[in-house]
Amino acid sequence: MVRLITHNLLACHAKGCTQNNFPLQFKDVSIELKEQEVNSEFVKNFLPRLEWKALVNTARQLGDTSLPEELPDMVDDDFLKALHHVLFEIHVEEGAMVCPNCGHSYPISNGIPNMLLSEHEIG
Amino acid sequence: MSRPELVAPPEIYYGDTEATKYTNNTRIQQIQADMTYRALELLNMPPDEPALLLDIGCGSGLSGEILSEEGYEWVGLDVAPSMLEVALEREVEGDLFLQDIGQGLGFRPGSFDGAISISVIQWLLNAETSHPTSSPPHRLTRFFTTLHSALRNPSRAVLQFYPTSDDQIQLITSIAQKAGFGGGIVVDYPNSKKARKVFLCLFVGGGGGGQQQVPKGLEGDEVDGSRAKFEGRRERAAKSNKKRKEVKGKEWILRKKELYRQRGKESVPRDSKFTGRKRKPVF
Numbered sequence: 403m404v405r406l407i408t409h410n411l412l413a414c415h416a417k418g419c420t421q422n423n424f425p426l427q428f429k430d431v432s433i434e435l436k437e438q439e440v441n442s443e444f445v446k447n448f449l450p451r452l453e454w455k456a457l458v459n460t461a462r463q464l465g466d467t468s469l470p471e472e473l474p475d476m477v478d479d480d481f482l483k484a485l486h487h488v489l490f491e492i493h494v495e496e497g498a499m500v501c502p503n504c505g506h507s508y509p510i511s512n513g514i515p516n517m518l519l520s521e522h523e524i525g
Numbered sequence: 526m527s528r529p530e531l532v533a534p535p536e537i538y539y540g541d542t543e544a545t546k547y548t549n550n551t552r553i554q555q556i557q558a559d560m561t562y563r564a565l566e567l568l569n570m571p572p573d574e575p576a577l578l579l580d581i582g583c584g585s586g587l588s589g590e591i592l593s594e595e596g597y598e599w600v601g602l603d604v605a606p607s608m609l610e611v612a613l614e615r616e617v618e619g620d621l622f623l624q625d626i627g628q629g630l631g632f633r634p635g636s637f638d639g640a641i642s643i644s645v646i647q648w649l650l651n652a653e654t655s656h657p658t659s660s661p662p663h664r665l666t667r668f669f670t671t672l673h674s675a676l677r678n679p680s681r682a683v684l685q686f687y688p689t690s691d692d693q694i695q696l697i698t699s700i701a702q703k704a705g706f707g708g709g710i711v712v713d714y715p716n717s718k719k720a721r722k723v724f725l726c727l728f729v730g731g732g733g734g735g736q737q738q739v740p741k742g743l744e745g746d747e748v749d750g751s752r753a754k755f756e757g758r759r760e761r762a763a764k765s766n767k768k769r770k771e772v773k774g775k776e777w778i779l780r781k782k783e784l785y786r787q788r789g790k791e792s793v794p795r796d797s798k799f800t801g802r803k804r805k806p807v808f
């Protein structure tokens with residue numbers, strides 16, 4: 403599974419690809435929703451590490467519009483719940499992630515992204 | 526018997542047959558579990574705080590399962606598809622990536638609260654890989670540089686590995702230092718041929734936990750020390766994870782509990798207490 407929490411941390415690592423290499427764009431994905439116990443403490447703790455815009459846009463592309471455009475000043479339970487759902491419960495199982503800069507496509511199969519580079523792409 | 530990393534590249538050596546054999550071997554399960562607990566101890570994470578860890582060379586999830594038991598979220602990287610497949614079958618809780626760590630990692634700066642790696646980086650010392658144009662020092666440099674950037678400041682990475690010589694330890698340590706890491710080598714049971722274990726204990730910034738010195742290795746006879754220290758955290762984590770486990774399949778729960786029992790945790794609740802949603806059996 404690729405959960406959005408992990409996707410939000412992932413940038414392209416092909417040779418010379420150091421700018422505009424985030425976020426990777428999902429393509430032709432199939433997703434599964436899987437329940438996971440809410441861990442508010444984790445989510446709160448993780449908040450500063452998120453690239454908010456990227457997360458909101460990615461969630462929208464996958465059909466989840468529950469997150470506000472701007473990170474709210476006050477985080478309440480409803481917000482944390484919505485965020486928890488987006489971060490942990492949307493699992494991308496098939497498809498690909500494409501680098502917005504160099505166009506490298508990282509295929510996802512059985513929920514596992516293939517991050518291997520070919521010889522000329524290794525930094 | 527020659528070391529696996531001298532036999533074939535990892536993704537070949539750990540093919541379907543070996544991946545299953547490796548994972549089902551109770552002796553291996555035991556050793557990997559012990560080393561994972563010891564790595565966690567050296568990682569020195571703040572107690573009871575949620576954290577996201579990286580499991581470098583996660584294989585079939587023997588090390589990652591312990592991270593879950595301890596209440597950590599984790600991301601696992603491995604270059605062997607067959608090992609990852611076994612991890613999928615075992616329904617491990619981390620996100621898995623097919624990745625050659627010698628090609629470098631692609632995570633944004635400061636992504637992880639810490640990293641462990643159990644019995645993996647000796648593979649990077651070997652030119653016998655599927656990528657003959659990259660020399661071991663080059664691959665090690667790629668790996669350590671990108672790992673350093675993927676970790677938060679301060680934090681630690683603890684990598685247990687099997688060096689075949691002091692030169693190898695020297696090479697790895699110096700490349701890690703050039704990549705920006707502090708820290709150094711911890712050797713447990715240095716005088717025991719069987720129990721001797723080498724841990725590369727790396728610090729980003731001060732290394733966290735208020736303690737900047739490289740921890741001391743264990744001496745004397747092997748004891749089951751690290752595991753015991755984690756009982757507390759695991760119990761608390763298990764408590765907060767209880768709800769989550771209830772929605773898991775019954776087989777999964779039973780298998781987990783069997784695992785706990787094998788590892789000597791007697792106070793696991795009786796089987797009837799948990800009911801799982803219907804799900805495909807694990808084995």
Ligand SMILES: C[S@@+](CC[C@H](N)C(=O)[O-])C[C@H]1O[C@@H](n2cnc3c(N)ncnc32)[C@H](O)[C@@H]1O
Nearest residue numbers: 535557582583584587588603604605625626648
């Ligand atoms: C002995 S297993 C350990 C697996 C797991 N950490 C455990 O404790 O059971 C070594 C693992 O390292 C992986 N490995 C070796 N070289 C690697 C590389 N260059 N990149 C990623 N994984 C690698 C192998 O595929 C194998 O799964």
Ligand SMILES: [Zn+2]
Nearest residue numbers: 414419501504
């Ligand atoms: Zn790119």
